[in-house]
Amino acid sequence: MSSYQSFLNHIPPMGIYETLYAFKDSFGRFMGEEGTHPWSQGFPLTTPLEKFGGPELPASVTVTWEDRFYPKAWGHPELREAIGDYYNSQYGSSITPENIMVFAGGRPGIYTVMAFLKKHVKVRIGNIEWPAYLDILTNTDTAYETVPFTKENNFHPSNQEYFDRSGLEGGTGLMPIISNPQNPSGQTRYGEELNALIKMAEQPGNGILLDEAYEMFHSPSVSGIEYVQDLDNSNVFLAGACTKGLQSPGIRIGWIIASKANIEIMANYSSFGMGGVSHPSQHYAVDLLEPNRVKKARKAVEEHYNWQRERYGNAFKEMGLGVYTGNGGFYHWLELPEGMNSDELNKRLFKNGAAILCAFDCDMGRPHSKDPRYQSPYDRFFRFSFGPLLPESFESDIQLFREVYEAYKRDVGVE
Ligand SMILES: Cc1ncc(COP(=O)(O)O)c(C=O)c1O
Secondary structure, eight states, rough: OOOOOOSSSOOOOHHHHHHHHHHHHHSSOOSSSSSSTTTTOOOOOOHHHHHHGGGOOOOOOOOGGGGGSOOOTOHHHHHHHHHHHHHHHHOOOOOOOOEEEEEESHHHHHHHHHOOOOTTEEEEESSOOHHHHHHHHHTTTTOOEEEEOTTTTTTTTOHHHOOOOTTTTOOOOEEEEEESSTTTTTTOOOHHHHHHHHHHSTTTTTTEEEOOOOOOOOSSSGGGGGOSSGGGGGGGEEESSSSSSSGGGGGOOOOEEEHHHHHHHHHHHHHTOOOOOOOOOHHHHHTTOHHHHHHHHHHHHHHHHHHHHHHHHHHHHHOOOEEEEOSSSSSEEEETTTOHHHHHHHHHHHHTTTTOOOOGGGBBTSSSOOHHHHHOTTEEEEEETTTTOOOGHHHHHHHHHHHHHHHHHHHHHHO
């Protein structure tokens, strides 16, 4: 026996990765390899969406001697410019490069905002949300409270619930974190509802971290920036990335849009904690955002994923599952009949080379470290991802799901 003891505190991996490891243990292969069905995974297709006229994705970038310099802490000037132009032309905003900080993907930006929150700021977060938030909140020691997500409120609580101050000490800063469109439910705030949310977030003492990773997966695409009145005097933080809509999770480019003062704080952190972001990746992102290309890409993303959302949703309804999905994103939010649970469903799917994400992992009310005494209210719910699925796999994916689901139903005697 080794007496080795790590100097590091133990931390578990994010829930989705735990599903991946459990899958590998059961099926003997990594999820994503040939012959597997990545319904648990949150990545988009990384090839052109041909059926809907999706453009090619850039195949290379040029790297010059200047690119071997250290990057700027806040991001490459060309990329900050391109991101600003993208939002301003799409949403009628007037942000400047000083309102934008580039990160190596969506997660580092979100993590950085949480890491530097003042102690009087309290986060409000939906009872179900993207699993990584729980890890980020816990590891940054951020104070948070959950907002109910139930069948009764259709997994779409009102804006007011995020900003309710009853029982709060005076002087508390309130900072909802909302993914919009939401991961895992696809519920989306847009139009007047989003306008009202941003108005609340701009009130003194309030703020928001609106995570717009799925901005393009809604008709029409949706960003809170459209409604921000005075970004530089606010604690509004918008998170974006090339990860989903721009179909490039591997290039690791994301950004935060915020007041100039908040961007400066994050850039100061970058100067000692991050050292900026890879120039080749930032050049790649500039090419992705080229106005003509991005126009075609967003149209294709919107149409392709609307189509997939609808036909998968219909198939799940037809099987008798509860479908609680909103109008955005690339996930279905589903409920099994009474007498079944998503953990058991997953174990059966693993044996067939498939996996879903159990709602337990999205439950922000659960203890971060596993506690066998905790009973999640969502144990019959799960998230099905159609993000990485090719159009031609629809029939076989549904057939496989149906077979495993029907066999499970028979075994437990559910009608
Ligand atoms: C809600 C949400 N925000 C942000 C991200 C972006 O993650 P990253 O760019 O770090 O891969 C994801 C990806 O799964 C997500 O689901």
